[in-house]
Amino acid sequence: MTATALSAEGVVTRRGRRGETALRVLRRPTAALAAIVVFLIVAGAIAAPLIAPYPPTQFDYAHLFAAPSWSHPFGTDELGRDLITRVLYGGRTSLEMAALATVIAMVFGSIWGFAAAFKKGWVGEVLMRIADLTLGMPVILLGLVLVAAFGSSIFSLVVILGILFSPATARLARSALLSELEADYYLAATSVGAPPWRIVVEQLLPNTMPVLLARGSIVAADAIFIEASLSFLGLGVQPPKASWGTLLHVGYADLYSSYWYPLFPGLVIVIAVLSLNTLGDNLQRALDPSRR
Amino acid sequence: MAIYVLRRVVTSIGLLILSSVLIFVVLRLIPGDPTITKLGGGMTAIDPRAFQALRHQLGLDRSLTHQYLTWIGGVVHGDFGQSYFSQFPVTELIKERAGSTLELATAALIIGLLFSVPAAALGAIWRNRYFDALLSGFTAVGMSTPAFVNGLVLIVIFGVKLKLLPTQGYVSFENHPLESVKGVILPAVTLAIAIAAPILLILRSSLADVASAPYIRTAQGKGLLRHQVVLRHVLPNATIPALTMIGVIIGSLLGGSVIVEYVFARPGLGSLMVDAIYQRDYAVLQTLVLLAAGVFIISSLIVDLLYGVLDPRLRVRGHEA
Numbered sequence: 001m002t003a004t005a006l007s008a009e010g011v012v013t014r015r016g017r018r019g020e021t022a023l024r025v026l027r028r029p030t031a032a033l034a035a036i037v038v039f040l041i042v043a044g045a046i047a048a049p050l051i052a053p054y055p056p057t058q059f060d061y062a063h064l065f066a067a068p069s070w071s072h073p074f075g076t077d078e079l080g081r082d083l084i085t086r087v088l089y090g091g092r093t094s095l096e097m098a099a100l101a102t103v104i105a106m107v108f109g110s111i112w113g114f115a116a117a118f119k120k121g122w123v124g125e126v127l128m129r130i131a132d133l134t135l136g137m138p139v140i141l142l143g144l145v146l147v148a149a150f151g152s153s154i155f156s157l158v159v160i161l162g163i164l165f166s167p168a169t170a171r172l173a174r175s176a177l178l179s180e181l182e183a184d185y186y187l188a189a190t191s192v193g194a195p196p197w198r199i200v201v202e203q204l205l206p207n208t209m210p211v212l213l214a215r216g217s218i219v220a221a222d223a224i225f226i227e228a229s230l231s232f233l234g235l236g237v238q239p240p241k242a243s244w245g246t247l248l249h250v251g252y253a254d255l256y257s258s259y260w261y262p263l264f265p266g267l268v269i270v271i272a273v274l275s276l277n278t279l280g281d282n283l284q285r286a287l288d289p290s291r292r
Numbered sequence: 293m294a295i296y297v298l299r300r301v302v303t304s305i306g307l308l309i310l311s312s313v314l315i316f317v318v319l320r321l322i323p324g325d326p327t328i329t330k331l332g333g334g335m336t337a338i339d340p341r342a343f344q345a346l347r348h349q350l351g352l353d354r355s356l357t358h359q360y361l362t363w364i365g366g367v368v369h370g371d372f373g374q375s376y377f378s379q380f381p382v383t384e385l386i387k388e389r390a391g392s393t394l395e396l397a398t399a400a401l402i403i404g405l406l407f408s409v410p411a412a413a414l415g416a417i418w419r420n421r422y423f424d425a426l427l428s429g430f431t432a433v434g435m436s437t438p439a440f441v442n443g444l445v446l447i448v449i450f451g452v453k454l455k456l457l458p459t460q461g462y463v464s465f466e467n468h469p470l471e472s473v474k475g476v477i478l479p480a481v482t483l484a485i486a487i488a489a490p491i492l493l494i495l496r497s498s499l500a501d502v503a504s505a506p507y508i509r510t511a512q513g514k515g516l517l518r519h520q521v522v523l524r525h526v527l528p529n530a531t532i533p534a535l536t537m538i539g540v541i542i543g544s545l546l547g548g549s550v551i552v553e554y555v556f557a558r559p560g561l562g563s564l565m566v567d568a569i570y571q572r573d574y575a576v577l578q579t580l581v582l583l584a585a586g587v588f589i590i591s592s593l594i595v596d597l598l599y600g601v602l603d604p605r606l607r608v609r610g611h612e613a
Binding site for chain 1: 307310315318319321432433435436437438439440441444445447448451452543544546547548550551554555565566569570572574577581584585588
């Protein structure tokens with residue numbers, strides 16, 4: 001009885017402390033700013049139908065490739081569509097894909113890493129070797145090969161992005177779990193005979209969650225980055241559907257006559273990636289004392 | 293030491309074979325037949341006899357194992373087969389494009405190093421709060437900015453507005469040295485920004501690690517000036533751990549050149565790869581990817597072996613193991 005009580009208490013204090021550190025990060029001005037920007041971008045994409053100044057498919061043949069002005073802050077595109085509207089709607093595509101890919105990478109990567117941590121022998125070794133192998137290769141090249149093989153429908157792009165960022169998550173999940181397995185509360189829980197799945201669900205998962213969530217922020221940034229790169233090359237999201245990268249791809253064709261067309265989506269990509277990276281980086285540093 | 297070297301070489305060869313199999317298998321998953329694009333499929337009905345003849349000529353009617361062995365057998369002899377689309381030998385296509393990419397990558401590496409190494413050293417010597425913040429800011433923004441955004445901004449400033457530098461195409465160095473150098477400046481700077489950010493990040497953290505080592509305190513205790521300590525003791529020692537990242541940097545050069553070549557319309561290996569994907573030309577694609585993997589694996593092998601030469605402590609450990 002004492003042992004379970006002890007373990008429960010251990011969980012509460014550990015989780016409580018980590019949750020607090022994660023929140024305290026927001027007191028740092030850079031982290032707070034990053035969080036606000038991420039919130040604004042996500043909110044802008046969700047609320048696109050409400051706040052966009054024009055309908056996304058409203059053509060205006062009198063104003064093709066219009067320069068930025070008060071009525072069209074980002075200018076208009078080759079069919080006279082308002083670009084700030086298209087960027088807001090493009091954000092829905094980009095962020096949706098990034099969010100789904102992040103979920104896939106986190107779930108798949110965590111299972112992968114947890115399996116490697118639990119099965120120490122050659123199984124774990126092989127699992128980690130595979131992760132190491134893919135980690136070294138430039139992500140964009142792997143992405144190009146996978147797109148060549150599986151096509152560039154939204155569905156396959158999301159799965160491809162999820163697969164691309166799984167190995168890094170697996171590494172992190174493994175090391176996070178290994179340090180939990182050494183903690184006293186784990187020993188206590190196993191010694192009172194708690195079933196392994198219960199320890200995982202009730203204790204190990206909640207305890208490794210903050211570290212994994214911090215990582216998730218960075219994976220989302222990477223996913224936006226790589227999706228934009230593939231779409232820019234014309235191998236990602238295909239028109240008429242448009243992510244930020246697709247807008248860049250189409251706008252690039254008219255770079256020399258109307259440079260603002262690709263420039264604004266590009267700027268939005270940088271801001272989104274930078275703020276997600278900054279947020280994730282600050283969270284990771286706060287949660288991992290060795291990196292402070 | 294000999295055993296260590298042998299083991300690393302054998303693992304690298306194993307990795308190369310494994311990657312070749314993986315690349316081959318993954319690319320066979322491409323839906324549709326590459327010959328259909330070649331024969332103008334989609335637009336007109338394809339003559340079934342021409343279809344069969346082309347498949348036979350390209351060896352696509354053989355078994356996968358047979359196709360793989362033919363490909364690898366050729367690769368070993370430096371023959372990469374024939375493009376499914378243009379029917380040119382892949383070796384020739386690569387030779388034609390390699391010069392442009394090599395020029396771009398070399399220039400980018402030089403610019404990147406000329407910027408990041410002095411910047412990191414200056415940061416360690418000067419230890420100014422604001423300068424450090426500036427460097428951190430550069431790394432954060434540099435790592436979050438896709439190469440195509442940097443490239444677009446540079447094109448707009450130097451090509452569209454100032455009209456100072458060419459922004460499109462490639463001129464070979466042998467024919468027009470000056471034009472060639474002018475043409476590579478903007479693409480190389482774009483690629484250099486992409487690699488300078490991670491180099492700076494690694495180098496600065498490595499510098500910070502070394503700066504707290506006991507022998508550095510000894511050097512300071514002897515009364516050496518800060519810049520002497522940094523340049524003579526900290527920097528050389530900090531470079532060794534940073535060397536392991538060369539593999540990653542070469543990787544970013546390869547990956548980055550795909551994007552940069554597309555932005556600046558340079559005919560190089562990266563744009564060849566993008567074209568190959570568009571045309572479903574997996575004879576070209578598999579070779580380019582294998583080449584990238586090969587460059588990557590071999591450069592990490594060389595770095596690992598060099599590491600042993602540069603850091604005697606590792607040699608001893610390698611010996612024991």
